[in-house]
Amino acid sequence: MFDKSTWIKLPRNVVVGHGVIEELGQAVAELHLHGDPLVVTSPTPNELAGDRLRAQLDDPTTVTIESASFDSIERVVEVARDVDAGYLIALGGGKPIDIAKMAADEIDRGFVSVPTAASHDGIVSGRSSIPEGDSRHSIAADPPLAVVADTEVIARAPWELTTAGCADIISNYTAVQDWRLAHRLKNVEYSEYAAALSEMTAEMLVDNAASIRPNLEESAWIVVKALVSSGVAMSIAGSSRPASGAEHLFSHQLDRIAPNKALHGHQVGVGSILTEYLHSGDGGRWRAIRQALDSIDAPTTADELGVSDDEVLEALTTAHEIRDRYTILGNGVDLDAAVETATVTGVIDRE
Numbered sequence: 001m002f003d004k005s006t007w008i009k010l011p012r013n014v015v016v017g018h019g020v021i022e023e024l025g026q027a028v029a030e031l032h033l034h035g036d037p038l039v040v041t042s043p044t045p046n047e048l049a050g051d052r053l054r055a056q057l058d059d060p061t062t063v064t065i066e067s068a069s070f071d072s073i074e075r076v077v078e079v080a081r082d083v084d085a086g087y088l089i090a091l092g093g094g095k096p097i098d099i100a101k102m103a104a105d106e107i108d109r110g111f112v113s114v115p116t117a118a119s120h121d122g123i124v125s126g127r128s129s130i131p132e133g134d135s136r137h138s139i140a141a142d143p144p145l146a147v148v149a150d151t152e153v154i155a156r157a158p159w160e161l162t163t164a165g166c167a168d169i170i171s172n173y174t175a176v177q178d179w180r181l182a183h184r185l186k187n188v189e190y191s192e193y194a195a196a197l198s199e200m201t202a203e204m205l206v207d208n209a210a211s212i213r214p215n216l217e218e219s220a221w222i223v224v225k226a227l228v229s230s231g232v233a234m235s236i237a238g239s240s241r242p243a244s245g246a247e248h249l250f251s252h253q254l255d256r257i258a259p260n261k262a263l264h265g266h267q268v269g270v271g272s273i274l275t276e277y278l279h280s281g282d283g284g285r286w287r288a289i290r291q292a293l294d295s296i297d298a299p300t301t302a303d304e305l306g307v308s309d310d311e312v313l314e315a316l317t318t319a320h321e322i323r324d325r326y327t328i329l330g331n332g333v334d335l336d337a338a339v340e341t342a343t344v345t346g347v348i349d350r351e
């Protein structure tokens with residue numbers, strides 16, 4: 001008997017463009033949501049766009065968070081229960097969106113994503129992870145009900161946030177290879193459609209790398225569109241597999257070993273150079289990945305990430321321990337292989 005079933009959850013309204021923050025009210029009204037919104041933001045985005053956003057809603061409560069932590073999630077959950085929020089609106093870069101996503105999941109409400117920076121693909125997906133002591137807590141929640149991404153606002157975000165978003169997308173190349181490998185070796189569920197979409201997104205970004213420049217609204221547009229289709233790929237797959245492989249494990253491990261040194265996207269970009277080499281050796285596309293990262297000013301070395309060579313090697317040799325996700329790291333990369341990989345690719349500089 002054929003009894004397979006699948007659920008694909010996607011955002012209903014995705015509004016991208018110049019000045020579209022003014023269309024938030026409409027984008028939300030069309031969802032016919034019940035109850036009042038609760039705005040979740042952090043200080044800078046709140047200053048930047050909080051008033052413009054609130055002016056379109058019926059005097060919503062705002063909760064401002066300072067850090068991506070469990071305390072912040074608890075605080076948002078508490079306020080949401082106090083005001084009996086019908087849904088959450090996340091305004092900000094990665095932090096408020098991750099927090100709102102997890103809080104919304106806990107109280108079983110939807111959320112709307114209003115990114116002010118294009119720093120990672122979490123702005124459109126249901127995936128999020130928050131540091132918890134020495135490890136990370138990841139959830140697979142529903143994607144946002146709507147995404148309102150104003151390219152005028154996003155273009156004004158610090159440039160390194162945009163290059164981090166680009167690097168996060170470029171890393172889809174290796175994420176998809178890890179996914180295929182896991183499918184072949186471990187029978188992990190795989191979607192050809194989601195994999196193709198994810199790879200195509202990375203390709204589009206690499207092809208457009210030359211036109212991704214600071215203070216250009218068109219760049220913000222290219223990156224946001226790529227983040228949206230990357231998020232859609234994850235929704236179709238029902239997992240983060242299309243956009244998260246060994247390069248993400250490497251980055252998460254680096255977060256533990258050398259916390260707060262570099263942005264998520266920048267770490268996964270360097271991770272992608274390394275894991276592409278592990279996948280395909282010198283004949284692979286690691287040079288193309290490095291070249292693309294380099295051309296958008298994203299880091300390609302340990303030095304540029306602000307971490308030491310030893311920290312990179314430790315992350316690479318221990319990243320497989322993080323979670324039950326089969327990748328090219330297998331049961332672990334030994335130190336000699338890690339040194340060779342990182343040296344050949346120029347990530348570390350050893351004589």
Ligand SMILES: [Zn+2]
Binds near residue numbers: 243264268
């Ligand atoms: Zn990522």
